[in-house]
Protein backbone atom coordinates (compact mmCIF):
# COMPACT_ATOMS: atom_id res chain seq x y z
CA UNK A 577 0.00 0.00 0.00
CA UNK A 578 1.36 3.40 -0.94
CA UNK A 579 1.65 5.94 1.78
CA UNK A 580 -0.69 8.89 1.38
CA UNK A 581 1.69 11.80 1.40
CA UNK A 582 -0.95 14.52 1.15
CA UNK A 583 -3.97 15.30 3.13
CA UNK A 584 -6.29 18.31 3.03
CA UNK A 585 -5.89 19.02 6.69
CA UNK A 586 -2.19 19.62 6.45
CA UNK A 587 -2.68 22.28 3.81
CA UNK A 588 -5.40 23.90 5.91
CA UNK A 589 -3.62 23.63 9.23
CA UNK A 590 -0.07 24.60 8.44
CA UNK A 591 -0.39 28.09 9.86
CA UNK A 592 3.24 29.08 9.40
CA UNK A 593 3.00 28.24 5.71
CA UNK A 594 -0.30 30.12 5.38
CA UNK A 595 1.27 33.18 6.98
CA UNK A 596 4.32 32.93 4.71
CA UNK A 597 2.00 32.82 1.68
CA UNK A 598 0.20 35.96 2.82
CA UNK A 599 3.46 37.78 3.42
CA UNK A 600 4.59 36.84 -0.10
CA UNK A 601 1.30 37.92 -1.74
CA UNK A 602 0.42 34.37 -2.66
CA UNK A 603 -2.76 32.36 -2.21
CA UNK A 604 -3.82 28.77 -2.89
CA UNK A 605 -6.13 28.48 -5.86
CA UNK A 606 -7.86 25.38 -4.51
CA UNK A 607 -9.44 27.45 -1.73
CA UNK A 608 -11.28 29.62 -4.22
CA UNK A 609 -11.49 27.73 -7.50
CA UNK A 610 -15.09 26.59 -7.17
CA UNK A 611 -16.23 30.12 -6.42
CA UNK A 612 -14.25 31.54 -9.33
CA UNK A 613 -15.27 29.15 -12.08
CA UNK A 614 -18.96 28.57 -11.48
CA UNK A 615 -21.10 26.36 -13.72
CA UNK A 616 -23.50 29.28 -14.23
CA UNK A 617 -23.29 33.02 -13.39
CA UNK A 618 -23.44 33.49 -9.60
CA UNK A 619 -23.26 37.27 -9.41
CA UNK A 620 -23.91 39.35 -6.35
CA UNK A 621 -26.29 41.76 -8.10
CA UNK A 622 -29.93 41.85 -7.01
CA UNK A 623 -33.08 42.52 -8.97
CA UNK A 624 -34.52 45.91 -7.98
CA UNK A 625 -37.02 48.55 -9.08
CA UNK A 626 -37.40 52.31 -8.64
CA UNK A 627 -40.82 53.89 -9.16
CA UNK A 628 -40.81 57.38 -10.63
CA UNK A 629 -43.18 58.60 -7.90
CA UNK A 630 -40.55 57.70 -5.30
CA UNK A 631 -37.53 59.11 -7.09
CA UNK A 632 -38.99 62.31 -8.56
CA UNK A 633 -39.60 64.28 -5.31
CA UNK A 634 -36.10 63.36 -4.08
CA UNK A 635 -34.58 64.56 -7.33
CA UNK A 636 -36.61 67.81 -7.24
CA UNK A 637 -35.36 68.37 -3.68
CA UNK A 638 -31.79 68.01 -5.01
CA UNK A 639 -32.77 70.80 -7.41
CA UNK A 640 -33.38 73.05 -4.38
CA UNK A 641 -30.20 72.00 -2.61
CA UNK A 642 -27.50 72.19 -5.30
CA UNK A 643 -27.05 73.91 -8.68
CA UNK A 644 -26.17 71.99 -11.85
CA UNK A 645 -23.06 74.16 -12.24
CA UNK A 646 -21.90 73.32 -8.71
CA UNK A 647 -22.71 69.60 -8.97
CA UNK A 648 -21.30 69.48 -12.54
CA UNK A 649 -24.11 66.94 -13.10
CA UNK A 650 -27.13 66.92 -10.76
CA UNK A 651 -27.79 63.21 -10.68
CA UNK A 652 -29.19 60.66 -8.25
CA UNK A 653 -27.46 57.33 -8.87
CA UNK A 654 -29.63 54.21 -9.02
CA UNK A 655 -27.53 51.87 -6.93
CA UNK A 656 -27.94 48.14 -6.97
CA UNK A 657 -29.02 47.30 -3.39
CA UNK A 658 -26.35 44.57 -3.25
CA UNK A 659 -23.51 47.07 -3.80
CA UNK A 660 -24.28 50.42 -2.14
CA UNK A 661 -21.58 53.05 -2.69
CA UNK A 662 -20.23 51.39 -5.84
CA UNK A 663 -22.18 53.50 -8.37
CA UNK A 664 -23.35 50.49 -10.30
CA UNK A 665 -26.70 48.99 -11.19
CA UNK A 666 -25.10 45.91 -12.77
CA UNK A 667 -21.49 44.70 -12.73
CA UNK A 668 -20.71 46.73 -15.84
CA UNK A 669 -23.33 49.48 -16.04
CA UNK A 670 -24.42 52.61 -14.23
CA UNK A 671 -27.82 54.33 -14.16
CA UNK A 672 -28.73 57.73 -12.78
CA UNK A 673 -31.54 60.26 -13.02
CA UNK A 674 -30.39 63.75 -13.96
CA UNK A 675 -32.27 67.01 -13.41
CA UNK A 676 -31.60 70.29 -15.20
CA UNK A 677 -33.72 73.28 -14.25
CA UNK A 678 -34.74 76.29 -16.36
CA UNK A 679 -31.78 78.55 -17.11
CA UNK A 680 -29.12 76.06 -16.06
CA UNK A 681 -26.01 74.91 -17.90
CA UNK A 682 -24.18 71.66 -17.13
CA UNK A 683 -20.59 72.45 -18.20
CA UNK A 684 -18.78 70.67 -21.05
CA UNK A 685 -16.55 67.69 -20.48
CA UNK A 686 -15.54 64.53 -22.27
CA UNK A 687 -14.53 61.11 -21.04
CA UNK A 688 -13.77 57.59 -22.17
CA UNK A 689 -17.05 56.36 -20.67
CA UNK A 690 -19.90 56.04 -23.18
CA UNK A 691 -23.28 57.46 -22.17
CA UNK A 692 -26.87 57.31 -23.27
CA UNK A 693 -29.71 59.59 -22.18
CA UNK A 694 -33.29 58.44 -22.10
CA UNK A 695 -35.63 61.39 -21.58
CA UNK A 696 -38.13 60.94 -18.73
CA UNK A 697 -39.74 64.37 -18.29
CA UNK A 698 -39.84 67.79 -19.92
CA UNK A 699 -39.40 69.06 -23.44
CA UNK A 700 -36.96 71.28 -25.29
CA UNK A 701 -33.79 71.33 -23.19
CA UNK A 702 -30.70 70.35 -25.14
CA UNK A 703 -27.57 68.32 -24.93
CA UNK A 704 -24.72 69.62 -27.09
CA UNK A 705 -22.28 67.15 -28.66
CA UNK A 706 -19.10 68.82 -29.89
CA UNK A 707 -21.18 72.00 -29.82
CA UNK A 708 -24.09 70.62 -31.88
CA UNK A 709 -27.33 71.12 -29.98
CA UNK A 710 -29.77 68.25 -29.87
CA UNK A 711 -33.15 69.20 -28.44
CA UNK A 712 -34.78 66.59 -26.24
CA UNK A 713 -38.33 65.31 -26.18
CA UNK A 714 -39.85 62.76 -23.84
CA UNK A 715 -38.65 59.19 -24.49
CA UNK A 716 -36.06 60.15 -27.08
CA UNK A 717 -32.81 58.19 -26.91
CA UNK A 718 -29.71 60.39 -27.19
CA UNK A 719 -26.17 59.05 -27.30
CA UNK A 720 -22.88 60.44 -26.05
CA UNK A 721 -20.28 58.07 -27.51
CA UNK A 722 -16.95 58.08 -25.72
CA UNK A 723 -14.61 61.08 -25.96
CA UNK A 724 -17.24 63.40 -27.49
CA UNK A 725 -17.44 66.81 -25.75
CA UNK A 726 -20.85 67.31 -24.19
CA UNK A 727 -22.75 69.88 -22.16
CA UNK A 728 -26.42 70.31 -21.38
CA UNK A 729 -28.62 73.42 -21.21
CA UNK A 730 -32.22 74.22 -20.42
CA UNK A 731 -33.58 77.40 -21.98
CA UNK A 732 -37.21 76.33 -21.45
CA UNK A 733 -39.30 77.12 -18.39
CA UNK A 734 -39.78 73.56 -17.22
CA UNK A 735 -37.61 71.01 -15.42
CA UNK A 736 -36.03 68.35 -17.60
CA UNK A 737 -35.22 64.86 -16.30
CA UNK A 738 -33.48 62.02 -18.04
CA UNK A 739 -31.96 58.67 -17.26
CA UNK A 740 -28.21 58.46 -17.81
CA UNK A 741 -26.87 55.02 -18.74
CA UNK A 742 -23.10 54.65 -18.73
CA UNK A 743 -20.44 51.92 -18.77
CA UNK A 744 -18.71 53.37 -15.69
CA UNK A 745 -18.16 50.08 -13.76
CA UNK A 746 -16.85 48.38 -16.90
CA UNK A 747 -14.29 51.14 -17.46
CA UNK A 748 -13.40 51.05 -13.79
CA UNK A 749 -12.61 47.34 -14.01
CA UNK A 750 -10.53 48.00 -17.14
CA UNK A 751 -8.93 51.00 -15.39
CA UNK A 752 -9.27 52.97 -18.62
CA UNK A 753 -10.87 56.22 -17.42
CA UNK A 754 -9.72 59.51 -18.91
CA UNK A 755 -11.60 62.81 -18.73
CA UNK A 756 -11.13 66.46 -19.67
CA UNK A 757 -12.95 69.64 -18.72
CA UNK A 758 -13.15 72.91 -20.59
CA UNK A 759 -10.85 75.39 -18.86
CA UNK A 760 -13.66 77.98 -18.67
CA UNK A 761 -16.05 75.45 -17.01
CA UNK A 762 -18.67 76.52 -19.55
CA UNK A 763 -20.45 75.08 -22.57
CA UNK A 764 -18.74 74.15 -25.85
CA UNK A 765 -18.75 76.87 -28.47
CA UNK A 766 -21.33 76.19 -31.23
CA UNK A 767 -20.18 73.45 -33.59
CA UNK A 768 -22.22 71.93 -36.41
CA UNK A 769 -25.73 73.30 -37.05
CA UNK A 770 -28.40 72.15 -34.56
CA UNK A 771 -29.55 68.64 -35.46
CA UNK A 772 -26.94 68.28 -38.24
CA UNK A 773 -25.90 64.69 -37.46
CA UNK A 774 -29.51 63.51 -37.60
CA UNK A 775 -29.99 65.14 -41.03
CA UNK A 776 -26.85 63.45 -42.30
CA UNK A 777 -27.12 60.00 -40.74
CA UNK A 778 -30.75 59.47 -39.77
CA UNK A 779 -32.15 58.70 -43.22
CA UNK A 780 -30.47 55.45 -44.25
CA UNK A 781 -27.94 57.20 -46.47
CA UNK A 782 -24.21 57.56 -46.24
CA UNK A 783 -21.80 59.67 -48.24
CA UNK A 784 -19.99 57.87 -51.08
CA UNK A 785 -16.85 59.91 -50.42
CA UNK A 786 -15.51 61.88 -47.53
CA UNK A 787 -15.94 59.39 -44.69
CA UNK A 788 -13.03 57.09 -43.96
CA UNK A 789 -14.13 53.53 -44.84
CA UNK A 790 -12.78 52.10 -41.59
CA UNK A 791 -14.85 54.49 -39.51
CA UNK A 792 -17.42 52.57 -37.51
CA UNK A 793 -18.10 54.81 -34.47
CA UNK A 794 -21.80 55.69 -34.50
CA UNK A 795 -22.27 59.14 -36.08
CA UNK A 796 -26.01 59.20 -35.25
CA UNK A 797 -26.75 60.63 -31.82
CA UNK A 798 -30.55 60.68 -31.69
CA UNK A 799 -33.34 58.13 -31.91
CA UNK A 800 -36.56 60.12 -31.36
CA UNK A 801 -39.56 58.44 -29.70
CA UNK A 802 -41.76 59.85 -32.49
CA UNK A 803 -39.93 57.49 -34.85
CA UNK A 804 -38.97 54.39 -32.88
CA UNK A 805 -42.45 53.99 -31.41
CA UNK A 806 -43.88 53.79 -34.97
CA UNK A 807 -41.81 50.72 -35.80
CA UNK A 808 -43.28 48.92 -32.79
CA UNK A 809 -46.80 49.94 -33.86
CA UNK A 810 -46.17 48.69 -37.40
CA UNK A 811 -44.93 45.32 -36.13
CA UNK A 812 -47.88 44.97 -33.77
CA UNK A 813 -50.27 45.58 -36.67
CA UNK A 814 -49.07 42.59 -38.69
CA UNK A 815 -46.80 40.22 -36.74
CA UNK A 816 -47.74 37.91 -33.87
CA UNK A 817 -45.94 38.78 -30.60
CA UNK A 818 -42.77 36.76 -30.01
CA UNK A 819 -43.44 34.42 -27.05
CA UNK A 820 -40.45 35.50 -24.93
CA UNK A 821 -40.38 39.24 -25.59
CA UNK A 822 -43.51 40.46 -27.32
CA UNK A 823 -41.91 42.82 -29.84
CA UNK A 824 -38.29 43.85 -29.32
CA UNK A 825 -36.08 46.02 -31.52
CA UNK A 826 -32.44 46.94 -31.18
CA UNK A 827 -31.37 50.53 -31.77
CA UNK A 828 -28.52 50.26 -34.22
CA UNK A 829 -25.50 52.05 -35.59
CA UNK A 830 -26.36 52.99 -39.20
CA UNK A 831 -22.76 52.43 -40.35
CA UNK A 832 -22.43 48.77 -39.41
CA UNK A 833 -25.87 47.68 -38.20
CA UNK A 834 -24.37 46.88 -34.79
CA UNK A 835 -25.02 48.15 -31.29
CA UNK A 836 -25.42 51.89 -30.76
CA UNK A 837 -22.09 52.20 -28.93
CA UNK A 838 -19.03 50.00 -28.44
CA UNK A 839 -20.01 49.01 -24.89
CA UNK A 840 -23.80 49.48 -24.65
CA UNK A 841 -26.70 47.88 -26.52
CA UNK A 842 -30.13 49.57 -26.41
CA UNK A 843 -33.57 48.17 -27.15
CA UNK A 844 -37.21 49.18 -27.63
CA UNK A 845 -39.93 46.70 -26.73
CA UNK A 846 -43.68 46.41 -26.49
CA UNK A 847 -45.88 43.79 -24.88
CA UNK A 848 -49.55 43.75 -25.90
CA UNK A 849 -52.29 44.15 -23.28
CA UNK A 850 -53.04 40.82 -21.61
CA UNK A 851 -49.89 39.14 -22.97
CA UNK A 852 -47.62 37.11 -20.65
CA UNK A 853 -44.10 36.57 -21.99
CA UNK A 854 -42.54 33.12 -21.61
CA UNK A 855 -39.59 33.00 -19.17
CA UNK A 856 -36.11 33.75 -20.51
CA UNK A 857 -32.69 34.62 -19.22
CA UNK A 858 -29.52 36.05 -20.69
CA UNK A 859 -26.03 36.88 -19.50
CA UNK A 860 -26.46 40.61 -20.06
CA UNK A 861 -27.86 42.16 -16.91
CA UNK A 862 -30.48 44.56 -18.26
CA UNK A 863 -31.98 47.87 -17.15
CA UNK A 864 -35.58 48.41 -18.24
CA UNK A 865 -37.48 51.73 -18.27
CA UNK A 866 -41.26 51.83 -18.59
CA UNK A 867 -42.38 54.35 -21.21
CA UNK A 868 -46.10 53.61 -20.97
CA UNK A 869 -48.57 50.99 -19.82
CA UNK A 870 -48.88 48.92 -16.68
CA UNK A 871 -48.02 45.38 -15.71
CA UNK A 872 -45.62 43.24 -13.74
CA UNK A 873 -42.12 41.92 -14.27
CA UNK A 874 -41.13 38.74 -12.47
CA UNK A 875 -37.41 38.33 -11.96
CA UNK A 876 -36.62 34.90 -10.52
CA UNK A 877 -38.96 34.69 -7.54
CA UNK A 878 -39.52 38.44 -7.17
CA UNK A 879 -42.27 40.55 -8.62
CA UNK A 880 -42.15 44.27 -9.44
CA UNK A 881 -45.04 46.50 -10.49
CA UNK A 882 -44.53 48.42 -13.73
CA UNK A 883 -45.97 51.83 -14.52
CA UNK A 884 -44.77 54.90 -16.41
CA UNK A 885 -41.25 55.89 -15.37
CA UNK A 886 -40.44 52.70 -13.41
CA UNK A 887 -36.79 51.59 -13.75
CA UNK A 888 -36.03 47.89 -13.16
CA UNK A 889 -32.77 45.95 -13.18
CA UNK A 890 -32.70 42.25 -14.06
CA UNK A 891 -29.26 40.80 -13.20
CA UNK A 892 -27.27 38.47 -15.45
CA UNK A 893 -28.89 35.03 -15.83
CA UNK A 894 -31.98 35.97 -13.80
CA UNK A 895 -35.16 34.53 -15.28
CA UNK A 896 -37.57 37.23 -16.33
CA UNK A 897 -41.20 37.25 -17.37
CA UNK A 898 -43.34 40.24 -18.25
CA UNK A 899 -47.10 40.51 -17.83
CA UNK A 900 -48.81 43.46 -19.49
CA UNK A 901 -52.08 44.70 -18.05
CA UNK A 902 -52.21 47.63 -20.46
CA UNK A 903 -49.93 47.61 -23.52
CA UNK A 904 -46.41 48.14 -22.22
CA UNK A 905 -43.70 50.05 -24.03
CA UNK A 906 -40.22 49.54 -22.59
CA UNK A 907 -36.77 50.91 -23.25
CA UNK A 908 -33.80 48.83 -22.10
CA UNK A 909 -30.00 48.75 -22.23
CA UNK A 910 -27.29 46.25 -21.39
CA UNK A 911 -23.68 45.25 -22.08
CA UNK A 912 -24.78 42.63 -24.63
CA UNK A 913 -22.54 44.04 -27.38
CA UNK A 914 -19.46 43.68 -25.15
CA UNK A 915 -20.28 40.06 -24.40
CA UNK A 916 -21.01 39.32 -28.06
CA UNK A 917 -17.66 40.73 -29.14
CA UNK A 918 -15.98 38.48 -26.57
CA UNK A 919 -18.03 35.42 -27.62
CA UNK A 920 -19.55 35.25 -24.14
CA UNK A 921 -23.18 36.22 -24.57
CA UNK A 922 -25.72 33.47 -23.93
CA UNK A 923 -29.46 33.32 -23.55
CA UNK A 924 -31.92 30.62 -22.67
CA UNK A 925 -35.52 30.66 -23.83
CA UNK A 926 -37.54 28.60 -21.38
CA UNK A 927 -40.91 26.99 -22.06
CA UNK A 928 -44.04 28.90 -21.10
CA UNK A 929 -45.37 27.69 -17.77
Ligand code: 1HN
Pocket residue numbers: 649651672674687689691726740742744
Ligand atom coordinates in the same frame (compact mmCIF):
# COMPACT_ATOMS: atom_id res chain seq x y z
C1 1HN B 1 -21.72 62.32 -17.23
O1 1HN B 1 -20.82 62.83 -18.08
C2 1HN B 1 -23.04 62.74 -17.27
O2 1HN B 1 -22.67 64.20 -19.08
C3 1HN B 1 -23.96 62.20 -16.40
O3 1HN B 1 -24.59 64.24 -18.15
C4 1HN B 1 -23.60 61.26 -15.48
C5 1HN B 1 -21.90 59.92 -14.45
C6 1HN B 1 -20.59 59.56 -14.35
C7 1HN B 1 -19.64 60.05 -15.20
C8 1HN B 1 -19.98 60.96 -16.18
C9 1HN B 1 -23.45 63.79 -18.24
C10 1HN B 1 -22.28 60.85 -15.39
C11 1HN B 1 -21.31 61.37 -16.28
